[in-house]
Amino acid sequence: MPRILARLSAVLAAACLLFTSWSVTAARPAAALDPFAGYLMAHFTGESANGEQIYLAHSTDGLHWTDLNNGSPVLLSTVGTRGVRDPVLVRSPAGDRYWIIATDLRIASGTSWNDAANRGSTSIVVWESTDLVNWSAPWLLNVAGGVAGAGNAWAPEAIYNPATGDYVVYWATNSARNGVTKHRIWYARTSDFRTVGTPQLYIDRGSGQGIIDTQIIEVPNSVGGYRYYRASADGHITIEASNSILGTWTTLGNLSHLGISNGTGGGNVVEGPMWAQFNGRDEWVLWVDQYATGRGYLPVTSPNLGSTGNFRTRSDYSMGGSRKRHGSILNLTAAEQSRVLARWGATTPVNRIQSYNYPDRYVRHADFDVRIDANVSPAQDAQFRLVPGLTGGSGHVSIESVNYPGHYLRHYAYDFELAPDDGSAVFAADATFRRVAGLADAGWSSFQSYNFPDRYVRHYGYQLRLDPITDAQARADATFRVTG
Known part of the structure; x- marks a missing residue:
């Protein structure tokens, strides 16, 4: 009899535990x-x-x-x-x-x-x-x-x-x-x-x-x-x-x-x-x-x-x-x-990216190539959203086109293009940058490559490139203002 009572007690305890667990789960409405x-x-x-x-x-x-x-x-x-x-x-x-x-x-x-x-x-x-x-x-x-x-x-x-x-x-x-x-x-x-x-x-x-x-x-x-x-x-x-x-x-x-x-x-x-x-x-x-x-x-x-x-x-x-x-x-x-x-749901502001040493010129895409130009027409070709980086976590950004949503500035063989995100890890890395204090002026911004951290976004012959920065000219070329 004691053995039977022990078993019965264990069964009742398990049942109580199961009922308690079920009650807690069932109390939360779907x-x-x-x-x-x-x-x-x-x-x-x-x-x-x-x-x-x-x-x-x-x-x-x-x-x-x-x-x-x-x-x-x-x-x-x-x-x-x-x-x-x-x-x-x-x-x-x-x-x-x-x-x-x-x-x-x-x-x-x-x-x-x-x-x-x-x-x-x-x-x-x-x-x-x-x-x-x-x-x-x-x-x-x-x-x-x-x-x-x-x-x-x-x-x-x-x-x-x-x-x-x-x-x-x-x-x-x-x-x-x-x-x-x-x-x-x-x-x-x-x-x-x-x-x-x-x-x-x-x-x-x-x-x-x-x-x-x-x-x-x-x-x-x-x-x-x-x-x-x-x-x-x-x-x-x-x-x-x-x-x-x-x-x-x-x-x-x-x-x-x-x-x-x-x-x-x-x-x-x-x-x-x-x-x-x-x-x-x-x-x-x-x-x-x-x-x-x-x-x-x-x-x-x-x-x-x-x-x-x-x-x-x-x-x-x-x-x-x-x-x-x-x-x-x-x-x-x-x-x-x-x-x-x-x-x-949050709407990321629309920005332009202004050149430091050519302040009348802004980063723009043209036939999916990327350069700096003055008097950009249509204006949306020079409008971007700085969104959270496609990879890299906090402090990283990706630069998305306004008139081509889902298209980002990315480097390819150190040249820049506007391209659609293909979902690959390579694309995410190529299109992600750390926004840092401007290399020529700390009140402006520079963009350091995520996957080539010794290189920065800069213009050269008005074309955007990804280069190492070694002198004052390059520092100026790699400095931009993010502006509305």
Whole structure:
């Protein structure tokens, strides 16, 4: 009996400890369950040198957007094609994990659309985070590898499916099926975005009609009669509804009554439908990208998604400084919003960099070469932001172009150029400097190389170089004033 009592006592003690631990953990509400306070948009900007990377924008009302990180990309793909399009933000149901998934495609590298569609990547790019601001290195997830004859994997999306307790990833793949080659939507299931199940056909419009862009939103309380709504660019912008992500979908109509189509109906031709619910109320917005005219995203709002007759276009909106291309919107809790704005919300002042011994001349880029000139036109060619160094920690800076966000002054063979950040350690080192007291005048500044600390930024024949400084002339050439 004493032995039995001892065992019982140990079990009860362990149970109490487990209950106490569980209670402490359970008492903290998941961030995703807190009231929403703002909005975060992930997007790309186009086919420029750094346009096919991850950009973020923030809004407090869901209609007026401010570019984060001074309009520069916040994440760069270093895998696959080294470019990404169509980024999607995914939050776990508990609010303790986030993913960004995106198309592995970089048209700016010279890839043709035909090659990209028929001989492109069958993988998507994935990043992971536990706080929405510190992200893992990217990896490739081969979602379409199991589709016979797959030419690509474009415009990926993901949504948590409570019916199966995992995520449904869906995307467009161009392949032959029943003698017809076109883009169809496929899906697969994943629990961690590192492994994925066998792809299954999800949407096929029949005949020769292809479909690339589609996005699902879950609607609380099934306003309009359904739990899920889907917008697809399939010639029109077709709205469908269902009570099950992998169940039967009912077609509700399209946006043709607003003069909006994906080409079949003419009018305002758009793509990239992007859903969001306005915080704190039963009203939704479907953003559509007016790519045919280059006007960017247009909001179409509705208080009830159960009928397309409820949709109306809006004019009271602003997209910020950069063009937003196909992306996604995540409603933010106050805690999430605070973290995001603390990391990327501050605006770094715009400066010019004035020569000490040629005070009428300023550092500027011209055809991506770097020199000092007077009377710079356009003025933005001589405007930069001194941002925290891409490497090196406190006291180091990198010099980012204002009119080419994501492009930095970097030395290459001791000459200077304006180049897009490629995410490599070499680039970060070449584009990082320690700002020190001016070598010719302590009231001015000089810039010491991070990876060649015996060399400084200086001009020679009006061209910027990275040189050792050995005499008074060189000290004057290596001294600058950072001015507004």
